Amino acid sequence: MSGPVVVRRRLGVTLRRLREAAGLRLEQVAAELEVSPAKISRIETGHSAAKTWDVRNLLTVYGVEDPDRREQILGWVEESKAFGWWHPHSDVLPMNLDYYISLEAEAASVSLYAPLVPALLQTRSYARALLADLFVDVDHIGEGDLDRLVDIRMGRQAALRRAENPLGVSVVLDEVALLRMVGGPEVMREQLIALQDVMGSVEVRVRPLTAPVRRFALSSFAIFHPRLTTVDHAVVNIEAAGRDYYLEEAADVLEYQGAFRALWTESLGADESLAAVRSLIG
Template identity: 40%
Template sequence: MPSQGPLIPRRRLGAELRRLREAAGLHLEHAAAHLECSTSKISRLETGQGIPKARDVRDLLALYGLDDQRTQDRLLRLAGDGRRQAWWQDLNDALTSNLDQYISLESEASLQRSFGLSFVFAQVQTEEYARALFHGMFPHEPAAILEQRVELRMKRQQQFRARTDYPRIDMLLDESALYRTVGSRDIMRGQLDALLRVNDTPGLRLRVHPFSAVPDLGAQCTFVVFTFDTDFDRHTVNLELPGGDRWLEMEADVERYTLFFQALAEKSLGEEDTARLITEARSRYE
């Protein structure tokens, strides 16, 4: 897939450009006429879908009457960040458009609330578990592409540990994932050992949603709620579905899945009981 640069800087720039245009009392048609382009190009810039050019951004800021140099410099930096190649785009062959968007959000979110049904979360998979999982899910894919998928997953974990802004990932894992054998018994023992260390990792919290929990409306698919600290970023929900991921950004949808997560969290085990259950599951792979 083509390299499009990080999503979040483009969204932040677009939100500011829209705010400035509306504050100036101008419509999309005015901005398009000024740049001698289509209104769809301006719309794509404002929604973060277009690739920003510094010249276009300067022209729009002049049209909107922005004369604050510090703000101009900040927006132009966002334009530059939105054009640069992201670290994960070195592995383009392993990327899909959904995964590109997912990693963009994952790389900038201040909080992720994740509920997982079938498999261990990508952020805490061992390399051996990830490799066995990909070989099982994509049996006809070339080995080189599968290895790129594994490399990308491991780099995502490294990037999270390298962040200095203290992001948090709160994970609720359905108990079934502990007993679904991926690869071999050795691989599962290693993976469950890794899960036992998750709650000692800064920023990560793992709890198990047990079989004993009563049915819950939110426990029908794997989902993630991405939350951001800034006013310019849109909170987003990712639904993992067999036919392809679905993205929700409407405020009502984000609120609904946040409530789903909270209800599931109330029915999940505490950290000590989670460790006991993982230890019990591990003994079955001896």
């Protein structure tokens, strides 16, 4: 299960670094290959899918002769052109979720601060009730589209069960997530039981209502830690008022990593967090 959007960006960043290491400007490379500088730029920024022929020529111009290195990079070309498993549902995907799912697919682990039970830990009933509430003011979302959105959310949870390198998850869960009634008492009870069961394999810390107000806790956020640390970098996603924002600058990522550690420290311990969930199941 790969994330083509992330792979396309990885390929572009790698090609840009190789060009810069070779001391070449976009215009020089474009002239050598008899293409426009804009085409090279679009490949480097990940805005255009690269063709194998073009990348093979770029590697030659940049003096990349090692066969293993060439094979690795050309392999990324093929991965970047593949459709993610969620592609058949792309017409109902909210803005930027394609990138989010790609990040999940390519990450080694993710650190989440969540004021609601996060998608990776939701039951189908909870997910459907929550999405129905979130899209209640969107006229074109019918029952069929809602079911497809739930299918996507359930499909994302396969990252936790990958045969190789399953996604590691650490969650600071605001206590309000345990108290907010999503879908009614039975839906919430089912969700709390599922959360209790997964807390043996997923790190979940409940942040109590008595914890101090922190500015980083006013919106949910996720920090994606890459598997391929030599070519990919950590990315922060912030969700606020139905909009997604992505931070990729090192200083921004470090700031949110520090914020997550602080929220984690202010949360209940593992045993206390489990007890807090169990106390609400009844």
